[in-house]
Amino acid sequence: MTESTFTPRVFSGIKPSGGLTLGNYLGAIKRFVGMQGKVETIYCVVDLHAITVWQDPAQLANMTREVAAGYLAAGLDPTQSILFNQSQVSGHAELGWIFNCVARVGWMNRMTQFKDKAGSNAEKVSLGLYAYPSLMAADILLYHATQVPVGEDQKQHVELTRDIAAKFNHDFKTDFFPITEPVIDGPATRVMNLRDGTKKMSKSGESDMERINMTDDATTIAKKFKKAKTDPAPLPETVEGLATRPEARNLVEIYAALEDTTPEAVIAQYPGAGWGTFKPALADLAVAKLAPISDEMARLMNDPAEIDRILGKGSEKARAIAEPILKKTYEIVGLLRS
Numbered sequence: 001m002t003e004s005t006f007t008p009r010v011f012s013g014i015k016p017s018g019g020l021t022l023g024n025y026l027g028a029i030k031r032f033v034g035m036q037g038k039v040e041t042i043y044c045v046v047d048l049h050a051i052t053v054w055q056d057p058a059q060l061a062n063m064t065r066e067v068a069a070g071y072l073a074a075g076l077d078p079t080q081s082i083l084f085n086q087s088q089v090s091g092h093a094e095l096g097w098i099f100n101c102v103a104r105v106g107w108m109n110r111m112t113q114f115k116d117k118a119g120s121n122a123e124k125v126s127l128g129l130y131a132y133p134s135l136m137a138a139d140i141l142l143y144h145a146t147q148v149p150v151g152e153d154q155k156q157h158v159e160l161t162r163d164i165a166a167k168f169n170h171d172f173k174t175d176f177f178p179i180t181e182p183v184i185d186g187p188a189t190r191v192m193n194l195r196d197g198t199k200k201m202s203k204s205g206e207s208d209m210e211r212i213n214m215t216d217d218a219t220t221i222a223k224k225f226k227k228a229k230t231d232p233a234p235l236p237e238t239v240e241g242l243a244t245r246p247e248a249r250n251l252v253e254i255y256a257a258l259e260d261t262t263p264e265a266v267i268a269q270y271p272g273a274g275w276g277t278f279k280p281a282l283a284d285l286a287v288a289k290l291a292p293i294s295d296e297m298a299r300l301m302n303d304p305a306e307i308d309r310i311l312g313k314g315s316e317k318a319r320a321i322a323e324p325i326l327k328k329t330y331e332i333v334g335l336l337r338s
């Protein structure tokens, strides 16, 4: 089997560890929806990844539903894509264990996300947080996924997935696992914090003003963009002028991604514009694009049983693909099944 004999299949996931942000929407969900219908697409709410840091059990199921609602509200169609939550398909954890025995400690030690998250507290974080990239490799390879759309911050983890697949194939003298391609494209693969253009917009930043949440209302969205940090200079005449201006570049990239265009086209539309012009235009555009999604999320969240039903059905479909791949993996490794 060569790389090209694997059927094209897309897999990606989002953690239910807090509300969805504009970074999740532009860097992930919107791009996931764009791939739907073109190839087989499998999208997951990765609840087993969320619990690598403490999650309140009373909240976790609801946060899982909220991420599912975000996917659906943004246009994911459960008849065209498989949508499910990770813990309902036990193969993720099972293959994750096998990959813990393939991945090397030295590889894990190079993971920048772990170093950032653990910080000076590395002795006290969970073992799961350390092993997280190997579970992510299992998520992807359990479906023999060939493409993984992610934001820039996940690039290193997809590269590790490739290393794990290659080492497994080499150690067991097989070509069973594909060497997956990361798909990191478009203008918003790294949406930055609105108060500090050198930091990524994340679910867990200290101040709510630094991120746009997918559930923010119109007034809040407008306020956050108007208060977004910038330098005093107006927009440049060409995109090259954004290179050393992280905050300005971020706002232009957000505009481009929301409008499905390029930063070049945005600059051509607003050459030399002041913030008094550009920020309100960006706020209006964001409200126009995000308000229908947040309204739909709220509507979906009023019917949790329907979300659970969709996730249950998606899990069945996911299991049907995963089971033969896991069975074959056990066989290759030599694990007895009687």
Ligand code: AMP
Pocket (backbone or CB within 6 Å): 013, 014, 015, 016, 022, 023, 024, 026, 027, 028, 149, 150, 151, 152, 153, 154, 188, 189, 190, 191, 192, 200, 201, 202, 203
């Ligand atoms: P997470 O919320 O960490 O589970 O991330 C889920 C997906 O959203 C991953 O593909 C991330 O790369 C993407 N993502 C998260 N934050 C951002 C951001 N600020 N900019 C672009 N993509 C992001």
Ligand code: TRP
Pocket (backbone or CB within 6 Å): 011, 012, 013, 014, 015, 046, 049, 135, 136, 139, 140, 148, 149, 150, 154, 157
């Ligand atoms: N680690 C990813 C993140 O933090 C989420 C994730 C888990 C994922 N498993 C995945 C993304 C598989 C793509 C494919 O954003």
